[in-house]
Amino acid sequence: MTPVTAQKLDGSATLRTIKAELAERVTALRDRGVVPGLGTVLVGDDPGSHWYVGAKHKDCAEIGIESIRVDLPATATQAEVEAEIDRLNADPACTGFLVQQPTGLDEVALLSRVDPDKDVDGLHPVSLGRLVLGERGSLPCTPVGVIELLRRHGVELAGAEVVVVGRGLTVGRPLGLLLTRRSENATAVLCHTGTRDLAAHTRRADVVVAAAGVPGIITGDMVKPGAAVLDVGVSRVDGKIAGDVADDVWETAGWVSPNPGGVGPMTRAMLLANVVGMAEAAADAGAAGTR
Numbered sequence: 001m002t003p004v005t006a007q008k009l010d011g012s013a014t015l016r017t018i019k020a021e022l023a024e025r026v027t028a029l030r031d032r033g034v035v036p037g038l039g040t041v042l043v044g045d046d047p048g049s050h051w052y053v054g055a056k057h058k059d060c061a062e063i064g065i066e067s068i069r070v071d072l073p074a075t076a077t078q079a080e081v082e083a084e085i086d087r088l089n090a091d092p093a094c095t096g097f098l099v100q101q102p103t104g105l106d107e108v109a110l111l112s113r114v115d116p117d118k119d120v121d122g123l124h125p126v127s128l129g130r131l132v133l134g135e136r137g138s139l140p141c142t143p144v145g146v147i148e149l150l151r152r153h154g155v156e157l158a159g160a161e162v163v164v165v166g167r168g169l170t171v172g173r174p175l176g177l178l179l180t181r182r183s184e185n186a187t188a189v190l191c192h193t194g195t196r197d198l199a200a201h202t203r204r205a206d207v208v209v210a211a212a213g214v215p216g217i218i219t220g221d222m223v224k225p226g227a228a229v230l231d232v233g234v235s236r237v238d239g240k241i242a243g244d245v246a247d248d249v250w251e252t253a254g255w256v257s258p259n260p261g262g263v264g265p266m267t268r269a270m271l272l273a274n275v276v277g278m279a280e281a282a283a284d285a286g287a288a289g290t291r
């Protein structure tokens with residue numbers, strides 16, 4: 001066995017820290033008479049999706065956020081899911097909500113139906129448009145979780161070369177936009193299935209974010225010594241979670257965010273942060289309106 005040299009980017013521990021910080025903000029909101037409430041809409045019986053939704057409600061309960069859980073059978077139609085979205089849009093007890101993906105339905109249509117001011121996933125077209133324009137809005141949870149995990153472990157992004165592997169809507173695409181903001185100042189390279197020489201890109205990178213969903217696609221020989229490597233890929237192989245990062249990466253990298261225990265818990269942390277932040281924004285807008 002070659003020795004492990006990398007330090008862990010510990011998403012589970014960071015989630016606990018962030019929950020403690022957010023619990024104080026929830027208490028302050030409740031003191032102002034505002035109770036944050038997270039809604040979820042889950043369709044079907046995918047075991048992963050059930051686990052994620054359950055974890056999100058447990059997180060909420062721990063820090064004083066109320067939750068409204070809507071579970072629909074796999075046979076639910078587009079119109080039935082849209083009716084639930086309309087109900088949550090109108091429900092004052094629900095300060096933010098998400099439609100758990102995948103649903104097997106037209107997801108862009110579902111996302112677009114959510115009130116952008118309740119879009120805690122940061123994936124509504126208006127939220128993504130605000131991100132492109134650099135305006136305030138809710139931000140997508142997984143890519144922000146990646147950035148927050150690096151920041152809280154002191155891994156510098158300013159001036160760094162970051163290679164993102166994967167161009168999906170929930171991770172790679174928005175992560176490129178976030179990293180190139182002035183506040184992050186990273187150089188972002190988005191690699192994907194059309195990339196001619198993936199290893200040539202990852203070997204230059206100070207930070208590699210593996211979000212391809214291909215088990216073991218990033219191997220030790222593809223990583224610069226000392227680089228930070230974040231495993232975002234989630235595949236299930238023989239019922240076990242398999243990430244995009246091969247075990248030998250721990251021998252070369254300086255930092256590794258494992259899967260599980262890395263970016264997954266950070267996604268939950270950033271969802272909670274969005275719920276609290278949007279409830280604060282709504283409370284401030286309400287207070288301004290009554291002055």
Ligand SMILES: Nc1nc(=O)c2c([nH]1)NC[C@@H]1CN(c3ccc(C(=O)N[C@@H](CCC(=O)O)C(=O)O)cc3)C=[N+]21
Nearest residue numbers: 051052098099100101102121260261262264265267268
């Ligand atoms: N509208 C929508 N919003 C989402 O935020 C969303 C979604 N759809 N669809 C699916 C993905 C996936 N996702 C995860 C959340 C937590 C963990 C997580 O905390 N995982 C644990 C353990 C996982 C396990 O043991 O099964 C860990 O990494 O340590 C992982 C993945 C949110 N997603």
